[in-house]
Amino acid sequence: MTQAAKLRHLLQQDQCHIMPCCFDALSAKLIAQEGYALTFMSGFGASASRIGAPDLGLMSYGEVIDQARNIAGAVDIPLIGDGDTGYGNAMNVRRTVEGFARAGCAAVMIEDQLAPKRCGHTPGKAVVGRDEAFDRIRAAVDAREDLRANGGDILILARTDARHDHGLGEAIARAEKFAEIGADILFVEAPRSEEEMREICSAVPLPQMANIVEGGETPDLPNAVLQDIGYSIAAYPLSLMAAAMQAMVTCLRSMQSDERPGRMDFAELRQRIGFDDYYSESEKYATSKR
Known part of the structure; x- marks a missing residue:
């Protein structure tokens, strides 16, 4: 079973999977050793651990792919890679998706932030217009289909940060369009209440990911509540890095x-x-x- 197939199987389960996020091969290995079913390469953590710099778009495509390849090679659980904005226009997004697939990732996240992107819970982030956002996901889905036609496979995790500047309604509208285009997983970043989280999950019948940043804008709810809300994945991007640094x-x-x-x-x-x-x-x- 491919890593992408493993991830699809997990998403079919009636469960909200707790997903500690890794930042290098060793942290991913510890996650797997402790029995977690999947992990995510945190852009925040990878930037800090690899170049000692904040997650503000400073890592290059090549550095990110190399980090993902090292992590995927160290574990046998599905790894979701952080593809940021796709590193350019729609054609760059296609190359990004293909690169993460070759690196061994089960899925890749593509987002609608304005480049250079920023951590979703820090100041200064902004999103591109709808047309560009939709083109990015359309290009990612096209790349996924080309990979499948040639024996490869990867899932597309579509992220929107529109809640920050444009409100929840715009964020949900973008997520609905991402689903229509063909994304596999949706991620509406930084909802500010349990009510907003429920509205997001009820709006689109696709697997949804919650991003729980300790001290961030999204409520840190128990896993049972997240499952009841409708989330399939609960990502904890900074927990391991914060513990390791402390x-x-x-x-x-x-x-x-x-x-x-x-x-x-x-x-x-x-x-x-x-x-x-x-x-x-x-x-x-x-x-x-x-």
């Missing part, structure tokens, strides 16, 4: 005082990274024992 800062400050804070022991660290699997597998080959 742990590293705590460790660094403790070391300055010549303390040794609690941390994962060396044996578990080796096991989770894959040393034990490597040594076990290498036993089959005589030259690897030297």
